[in-house]
Amino acid sequence: xxxxxxxxxxxxxxxxxxxxxxxxxxxxxxxxxxxxxxxxxxxxxxxxxxxxxxxxxxxxxxxxxxxxxxxxxxxxxxxxxxxxxxxxxxxxxxxxxxxxxxxxxxxxxxxxxxxxxxxxxxxxxxxxxxxxxxxxxxxxxxxxxxxxxxxxxxxxxxxxxxxxxxxxxxxxxxxxxxxxxxxxxxxxxxxxxxxxxxxxxxxxxxxxxxxxxxxxxxxxxxxxxxxxxxxxxxxxxxxxxxxxxxxxxxxxxxxxxxxxxxxxxxxxxxxxxxxxxxxxxxxxxxxxxxxxxxxxxxxxxxxxxxxxxxxxxxxxxxxxxxxxxxxxxxxxxxxxxxxxxxxxxxxxxxxxxxxxxxxxxxxxxxxxxxxxxxxxxxxxxxxxxxxxxxxxxxxxxxxxxxxxxxxxxxxxxxxxxxxxxxxxxxxxxxx
Numbered sequence: 484x485x486x487x488x489x490x491x492x493x494x495x496x497x498x499x500x501x502x503x504x505x506x507x508x509x510x511x512x513x514x515x516x517x518x519x520x521x522x523x524x525x526x527x528x529x530x531x532x533x534x535x536x537x538x539x540x541x542x543x544x545x546x547x548x549x550x551x552x553x554x555x556x557x558x559x560x561x562x563x564x565x566x567x568x569x570x571x572x573x574x575x576x577x578x579x580x581x582x583x584x585x586x587x588x589x590x591x592x593x594x595x596x597x598x599x600x601x602x603x604x605x606x607x608x609x610x611x612x613x614x615x616x617x618x619x620x621x622x623x624x625x626x627x628x629x630x631x632x633x634x635x636x637x638x639x640x641x642x643x644x645x646x647x648x649x650x651x652x653x654x655x656x657x658x659x660x661x662x663x664x665x666x667x668x669x670x671x672x673x674x675x676x677x678x679x680x681x682x683x684x685x686x687x688x689x690x691x692x693x694x695x696x697x698x699x700x701x702x703x704x705x706x707x708x709x710x711x712x713x714x715x716x717x718x719x720x721x722x723x724x725x726x727x728x729x730x731x732x733x734x735x736x737x738x739x740x741x742x743x744x745x746x747x748x749x750x751x752x753x754x755x756x757x758x759x760x761x762x763x764x765x766x767x768x769x770x771x772x773x774x775x776x777x778x779x780x781x782x783x784x785x786x787x788x789x790x791x792x793x794x795x796x797x798x799x800x801x802x803x804x805x806x807x808x809x810x811x812x813x814x815x816x817x818x819x820x821x822x823x824x825x826x827x828x829x830x831x832x833x834x835x836x837x838x839x840x841x842x843x844x845x846x847x848x849x850x851x852x853x854x855x856x857x858x859x860x861x862x863x864x865x866x867x868x869x870x871x872x873x874x875x876x877x878x879x880x881x882x883x884x885x886x887x888x889x890x891x892x893x894x895x896x897x898x899x900x901x902x903x904x905x906x907x908x909x910x911x912x913x914x
Contacts, residue, residue, distance in 0.1 A: 493691040499684040512671055518590035526588045532799065533584040536806045540576035543809025544569040550822035557818055560636045561753060564620045565812065567645050571612040572805035578605035580802050587795060591676040596665040599678035603663050607656035610768060610801070611709050615648040617761055618713040621720040624757060628724045628750055655709055658701060694782060702779040706772050714765060721758050728754065756815035760808060767804035770797035 551557050551566040582602040586592055592599065623636060636644075662682055668675045682695035728751050774790075774797055812819040 493686040493689055495686055495688060497686050499686060499691075499693045518673075518675075520590060521588055529584050529588060533580050533802075536799075536803050537576045537580050539806035539809070540572060540580070543806065544572045544576075546823060546826045547809050547812055547819065548573075549826070550819060554818075554822065557822070560623055560638075560641050561620060561757075563638075563641055564616055564623065564645070567648075568613055568616045568620075568808065571609045571616065572808055574605050574609045574612075575802050575805040578602060579609065583798060583802065586678070591674075592665060592678045593676075594678075599665045600660045600663040602678070603680075604656045604659040607659060607705060608652050609805075611655045611705070612648060612652040613764065614710055614713050614768075615651060616645075617757075617764060618717055619644055619648060620757055621717040621761070624750075624754055625720045625724055628727055628754070655705060662698075692783060699779050699782075702775060706776045706779075710768070710772050714761075717761055721754070721761065724754055725758075752815070756811065759815060760811050763807055763811060764804055766800075767807070768801045771801040 547569040548566050551562045579602060582594060582598060585594065594602070626633070627635060659680075662680045663678065664681045666677055666679050666681070680698060682698040684693040684695045686693050771794075774794055778786075809823075813823045814820070
């Protein structure tokens, strides 16, 4: 949809300036299109699907964390990492699911600027933390199966690895707190709002078409380096583990003896569960990642109408992965299955090796507070570093400009005025 076309010429490489005059003109006319309203049955269906996913996610992953925290026998390295994965899955239910369905069933973004930033931040934080945790689990399993006599990771190593994964995840997601904004178009009869990313854009031709190179590079890193590359590493790692378990024989037993040792059989069951978790993660998250990369690499291309529905289904499938994981733990691991049965029978707090319920509540609250504080501190540090880098870059650019002006003045005796002129934006699109 095009408004206020004016003939103009832009300089390739110049920063695109914000249009103010067009917005002032728009505020004096009525909106030229009607807001899309979904039928009641579609709204009810979408809310029902998300409500089921949220309940399963919250209940299932909370029980997984409690099983690991309260049962001494379950506090292994692998199960600790699974509990860390469950924390990432809980974030999806707490910050992402309800915001996605709420935005989809309303004509405009209804949650304000803060949730616009927080929603995408936690989405990228959760997927990055999940894929890094899955990769750490694969490396730990590789270490335990391929080098069984070197011992397991110590709790200190496990804790440091988990903290490092969260630092990387927060650093990867933190740019969303800066670039995500609630945009508005104030028509005469209504105000349209949507949540979008605002990156610096530069003109790519003299017809004033622009691109945001920072956005493209960012999503290439998020999609390729932080998603597809770790998945390739995990596929290779589990392939080596599978080959080693299939070929291994118990020491002192002849190769013709068809049975595996008890330890190898237990490792095989755990590996089978983890491979299934990885498989479901790839199936659920890959469509969304592919669509996201497609959108970023083709920003000016006209998208087909059906892509909006495909994008919604792909993101729901990605979020649903967080609800599927606890079901996989219960289906493939006898200890988790027993823990779920005890929880549903209200016996989780009554076993001898359980901590008092009051202590449990205190521990859970303390863990949540510590996680929130760590996330906030890391976010603040990353934002400060980004601000410092921006200030340095801007100062360098200003210094270069001042030097150019001094050189021109020295040689010509006058300062050449800037050739760029202000031009209003020719088109406005509703996100």
